């Protein structure tokens with residue numbers, strides 16, 4: 001089996017949670033092998049990240065250059081294509097950098113590409129047996145990947161339990177000189193921070209959260225009425241923000257806010273991983289959805305299969321009577 | 323500005339509940355309602371708005387069967403000037419790389435300054451745009467949620483975590499994958515569809531594109547879906563049953579216990 005590499009996300013010297021999840025994923029491809037890590041960046045904190053990773057990976061390939069102070073996928077893709085051996089299996093986290101970088105890398109390496117892998121069932125020769133989800137998690141699919149010419153995969157964050165064994169006893173190998181030039185094909189300008197909203201849902205203890213099931217902007221009133229009765233705040237899923245019915249600051253999810261409430265009422269929300277990825281701290285989740293097969297019912301504590309447009313006003317009325 | 327927008331016909335998850343078929347190895351395809359991939363509407367709208375400002379034309383293109391023509395027509399009703407259908411028996415069951423290879427061949431027959439894809443489609447792959455850019459050897463950016471045209475350069479924003487945005491300057495030609503929320507796609511009425519009902523949409527197959535069917539077809543696909551299934555999940559939610567009143571009573575008790583009522 002080919003050598004497995006994991007691309008390590010890190011920021012300000014702190015390694016992302018996905019780094020050890022990728023180590024776990026790599027071991028599901030080949031339990032006997034020790035995967036390698038790739039750490040790309042600049043500045044003093046980089047060596048600390050590399051040393052951290054050496055506990056979990058056999059070799060840590062470091063590429064340091066000032067051009068990598070901010071990891072621009074276009075630059076990183078090119079250098080990875082230069083340093084990676086033919087036929088490697090390369091793992092990324094399925095988040096915004098991996099989505100920017102990995103599909104094009106597979107083309108440059110002439111390797112197979114599998115996005116958003118949620119499970120690895122093993123390898124049969126050079127054929128990898130993988131699991132993906134489709135239609136927002138409504139169904140899963142078995143996927144085979146011919147990795148005989150290498151493979152690039154993005155792994156969904158949070159699905160593999162981090163490999164905490166830290167027993168690799170690896171070493172750092174400086175590959176900076178092999179990386180080629182660091183010329184950019186697009187120019188990084190700046191990060192624009194999210195605007196603060198009228199409420200800070202990251203501090204809310206109880207959230208009434210609405211998804212596409214709310215159907216109409218006017219219907220938001222029933223969510224606000226319920227939230228008022230409960231002493232909760234209103235948050236939402238992405239389509240509600242895309243439709244400009246609520247401000248971005250109320251969006252829960254990977255591209256929105258990370259919330260840590262005690263109780264989360266998901267109303268008309270299907271339960272996509274990008275939405276659920278914004279809910280931390282193991283709250284008590286109540287799902288209200290008219291489709292009994294909605295994926296949200298797999299992760300919620302309590303479910304009610306009903307039309308939220310009828311149910312929420314009745315619930316509000318009852319709570320107001322208390 | 324000549325803009326090409328790649329669009330895909332997909333089962334509409336807001337119109338159907340996606341379920342497994344009786345044999346449990348595929349989705350139930352009877353009575354599925356199809357529509358254009360949600361992300362692609364935003365891409366077409368963005369292309370139309372850019373052309374409104376700086377001039378040019380918008381072409382929509384799809385790899386699919388005859389029925390994908392409906393999707394192209396819908397996007398033309400939004401205002402796209404031209405549609406191109408890429409269709410051939412050899413294109414059935416290709417993988418993402420195959421789609422990108424077919425699109426690349428079509429791109430090279432035109433003269434486009436800017437190519438849009440949606441950020442992702444029904445199978446959540448988010449792969450075709452990045453692959454296409456790499457094959458064309460032009461710059462790429464994914465999850466684009468703002469675009470400002472400055473001569474032969476664009477200032478773009480990429481959506482990253484936490485509602486933050488990464489800003490880049492990127493030169494043309496390039497490929498961008500468009501994220502939802504970048505604009506508000508215009509409504510298409512039945513009259514709009516009627517207006518473009520008889521516009522001819524050229525269909526190109528493997529031979530027209532100079533593609534070797536064996537090299538792009540299903541047999542060349544290195545990534546293959548073998549079946550669909552429903553995984554065994556953990557405990558799952560406790561479903562509250564009974565009359566609405568009973569359900570509400572139970573729920574209120576639970577909310578009280580968990581600190582959900584103040």
Ligand SMILES: Cc1cc2nc3c(=O)[nH]c(=O)nc-3n(C[C@H](O)[C@H](O)[C@H](O)COP(=O)(O)OP(=O)(O)OC[C@H]3O[C@@H](n4cnc5c(N)ncnc54)[C@H](O)[C@@H]3O)c2cc1C
Nearest residue numbers: 211212213237238253254255256268269270275290291308
């Ligand atoms: C890069 C990226 C980042 C993303 N980031 C985020 C993010 O931060 N947050 C986020 O939320 N999403 C995010 N998404 C989008 C995500 O993939 C889903 O598309 C989105 O979460 C779906 O929102 P939803 O559940 O409200 O809508 P849907 O998936 O359309 O679900 C609507 C649900 O409502 C139910 N329903 C309909 N009518 C009723 C009714 N009357 N009563 C009860 N139930 C009803 C339906 O059965 C369905 O389950 C992101 C996507 C991408 C590609």
Ligand SMILES: Nc1ncnc2c1ncn2[C@@H]1O[C@H](COP(=O)(O)O)[C@@H](O)[C@H]1O
Nearest residue numbers: 328329385439440442443447448449450
């Ligand atoms: N069959 C297809 N025809 C045209 N464009 C496609 C096709 N499949 C995917 N795309 C484009 O690639 C984007 C991302 O799809 P995917 O990579 O499959 O998630 C879509 O939003 C489309 O713009």
